[in-house]
Amino acid sequence: MSTQYIYLHGFASSPKSAKARYFGHRFTEIETELKIPDLNAGDFSQLTIARQITQVAAELPKDSTPVTIIGSSLGGLTAIHLAQQYLQIQRLVLLAPAFGFLSHWLPKLTDEEIQRWQQEKYLMVYHYEEGRSLPLNYNFVTDAAQYEEEILQRPIPTLILHGKNDEVIPIEASRDFGRSRPWVELVELDSDHALGNVMEEIWQAIRLFCQLP
Template sequence: MHYIYLHGFASSPRSTKAVVLKERFAKLDIPLVIPDLNQNDFTHLTLSRQLQQVEALFPPAPEPVTLIGSSLGGLTAAWLGERHLQVDRLVLLAPAFGFLDHWLQRLGEMQVNQWQTEGELRVYHYGEAQKLPLSYGFVTDAMQYREESIARSLPTLILHGKQDDVIPLQASLDFAKNRPWVQLIELDSDHALTDVSTKIWQAIQAFCAL
């Protein structure tokens, strides 16, 4: 089994969850691959680019892959699971279902229109601890991905915080509602989930039979 962790939007392989999980897997002598989805070019980040980058990391088929994804990395993992049969398990941490609607609504019509007109929006990047420009192509690319199309029956564990104000818990509840292969665990935490790392690890261990 190959394990790949996908960090969230405006994050990095140095994020708290990524570092903690890598250490936990290392104690079991299991490699955890954590690609840098920024690719030294956050400005031109798109969901499509993330999919292509991770696909290139897959071992030769049919070697199985377990994907663990946080936020936008979780959404990326869900789409990879839909497209590739060798993905045989998903662990999604506060996955960014419906993220475009939530984000654009929070930005407001005026700022979204300005972003579209000017072509770039400065976004705070937690991995770099500064604001970086992001192309409006991120939005137009994301619009082509309809989550109702994710329909492959695939063992999926979702862990989502009840106090998540970035991607509401309801987004995961809606996703799991008509997908009986999805197990959803609600946690008393926010979007970062950094204060429930032990519970997350226990759930991953049980789900992945580690």
């Protein structure tokens, strides 16, 4: 039975991102379909991890077709929580997965900004794909807080590719995650969070891991 492949883009990104386009092109070259859902779902302001999970779950094949998810950053975090719930997801490739997302992202805001966000319900967040700031509801934070890494114990073949100089999600987050999970393989790359300079290397690792032509 042929595997279905799904790519999940990162936070404040889109299916038009450099990575999404790169993988879309590579999968086309090997004549394999890669689904790339738009996790903004037409309303970035109401984004939550729960909404992403629900949206992607609806994309899963209705039969028992096995699924491999490639997830970037917050898309990677979403992918691994999906795999915990949906057994037809049988393989994961996580690119700089956003483990401990809030603990790395919130400290970049001042206490005053966070307080104002709670009170006013919206914070302006720069959206890379739109090239401008968009409002994000505080529900994003309350929702994200309930996704704990400790619960992720399903032993599913997982390849993590993470840059050693990642300025958004430190590589320690992936090292810590893999340490107690023997089914996780971590590849450390000479790159930052965007992984832009190592895409060819990542593609070769994915091909090998997923046994792609």
